[in-house]
Amino acid sequence: MTIRVWDYLPEYEKERSDLLDAVETVFESGNLVLGRSVRGFEIEFAEYHGVPHCVTVDNGTNAIKLALQALGVGPGDEVITVANTAAPTVLAIDAVGATPVFVDVRADDYLMDTDRVADAITPATRALLPVHLYGQCVEMAPLERLAREHGLLVLEDCAQSHGARHRGRPAGTMGDAAAFSFYPTKVLGAYGDGGAVLTRGEAVDRELRQLRYYGMEDVYYVVQTPGHNSRLDEVQAEILRRKLGRLDEYIAGRRAVAERYAAGLADVAAATGLSLPSTTAGNDHVYYLYVVRHPRRDTIMAQLNRRGITLNISYPWPVHTMTGFAKLGYAAGSLPVTERLAGEIFSLPMYPSLPIDVQDTVISALRDVLTAL
DSSP, X not given: OOBOSOOXXXXXXXXXXXXXXXXXXXXXXXXXXXOHXXXXXXXXXXHHHTXXXXXXXXXXXXXXXXXXXXXXXXXXXXXEEESSSOHHHHHHHHHTTOEEEEEOBOTTTXXXXXXXXXXXXXXXEEXXXXXXXXXXXXXXXXXXXXXXXXXXXXXXXXXTOTTOEETTEETTSSSSEEEEEOOTTSSSOOSSOOEEEEESOHHHHHHHHHHTBTTBOSSTTOBSSOOOBOOOBHHHHHHXXXXXXXXXXXXXXXXXXXXXXXXXXXXXXXXXXXXXXXXXXXXXXXXSSEEEEOTTHHXXXXXXXXXXXXXXXXXXXXXXXXXXXXXGOOOTTSSHHHHHHXXXXXXXXXXXXXXXXXXXHHHHHHXXXXXXX
């Protein structure tokens, strides 16, 4: 038996009839592009977050890219973010012609160290892009204060934080806009690619709707401003509508897995130097990933792999160390916490339909491996 870090098949078996009905609903609708399912999901996703506008797009990368464009970020602008993130966060900044500027992360929760942001602001800084990583939110009050003081925009990267809350506020409602991914592994995942942008701004909403559809507005085939073909598919939208109604159930399932891991590993973790996830004060964690940390990470993963347990690292290569971003000029050691974490973190299997016996197998195997180190 191979245990994977993520598997959609148990969920599919449970929800199969509803998911296939979603497909049939779209096929019988007579409209396969930008129809009732897309609009319905946009309304419902906005309502779930208590914001007026949601614009769906084809993937999470374009959600960030088009949000930056709609906010007016472009060549000559700097965007402050982190290197402990998936590369698409930074690729989207680069794609609009702006320059990513990195600050380090905190060693306890792996999130943006907001105490370092003020020193990174320059006259060229246009936006702050906090990444709500692994299922919990960046401390937003310092960023909101800096944005007011310096006239900056705030774009939240919520690809890993569907349903998370920060001091009572949902992730995605604390900035000028927020980008979401619906990649299948996400807390709210489609059966393919998908993304969305939330915003309170009518002008941003209007600009996004143009940008995702070639730059056209009211008159088809007339481009108002150069745009893209970045539409969410009707089938994925209808599937997401069905799954949105179960989002709170998914989150509860993830938290139950996290609680079982914590209970089963707390004592051996304390004895062997394994760091378990911590929830920052004011956060409601949704555990997109269950990220643990140990200085002998590679040995642990290799031994677990021999037992049929395949794990994941998010992320083994900080963005600033990648060849594709060498032009930014960050030397090794420039982000010491980020770089140290990259050599120590790894993720245990995490999804709401993860069977209890599989959870127990992972716990038992990890305990054995840690004890034998």
